[in-house]
Amino acid sequence: VQLVESGGGLVQAGGSLRLSCAASGSTFDGYAIGWFRQAPGKEREGVSLIGSAHGSTYYGDSVKGRFTTSMNNAKNMVYLQMESLKPEDTAVYYCAAEVEEYLWLPGTLNLPRLFGSWGQGTQVIVFS
Numbered sequence: 001v002q003l004v005e006s007g008g009g010l011v012q013a014g015g016s017l018r019l020s021c022a023a024s025g026s027t028f029d030g031y032a033i034g035w036f037r038q039a040p041g042k043e044r045e046g047v048s049l050i051g052s053a054h055g056s057t058y059y060g061d062s063v064k065g066r067f068t069t070s071m072n073n074a075k076n077m078v079y080l081q082m083e084s085l086k087p088e089d090t091a092v093y094y095c096a097a098e099v100e101e102y103l104w105l106p107g108t109l110n111l112p113r114l115f116g117s118w119g120q121g122t123q124v125i126v127f128s
Contacts, residue, residue: 001026001117003095004112008122011085018079021095021124028052028071032100033078035069036112037091037124046109047093048080051100058109085126092121 002024003044011017019034022108035047049058057069096115103109108114 001028001031001097002007003097003119004092004116005095005122008093008124009125010125011088013126014128015085015087015126017082017085017124019082019095019124021078021080021119023076023097025086027075027110029075029079030100031097032103032105032108033071034096034098034109034112034114034115035067035078035080035093036096037089039091042091044094044112045091046112049090049104049105050078053100054101056105056121058105062110082124087122087126090124090126091111092123094121095119 005024007019032051034049037047038043038044046060050069059123066084071078097117098115
């Protein structure tokens with residue numbers, strides 16, 4: 001499956017953005033989709049994870065309660081709704097996919113290397 005992110009941009013602190021990850025070549029059925037972010041000089045960080053089988057979701061501690069990930073019924077789009085944005089949320093955001101049965105989802109969010117397919121990334125800049 002190929003992935004294409006969109007929706008990044010410039011937003012004031014406290015604002016909201018919704019990122020989209022579109023499937024190309026197939027759907028996300030059978031996959032787990034993760035959102036990861038990477039700020040300059042920092043390691044890639046797990047933001048959220050959703051499994052297509054049951055819609056189970058997992059979030060990084062830094063975004064819990066502010067970000068929500070979801071998948072549409074057609075299983076060809078995954079969204080990341082970001083609320084109450086902070087300057088420290090500034091990063092390039094990537095969506096990534098891996099066959100869900102290969103993963104143990106609760107332990108996968110901090111292991112981006114387990115994901116085999118990646119989008120090109122979308123920049124989010126939060127200014128104060």
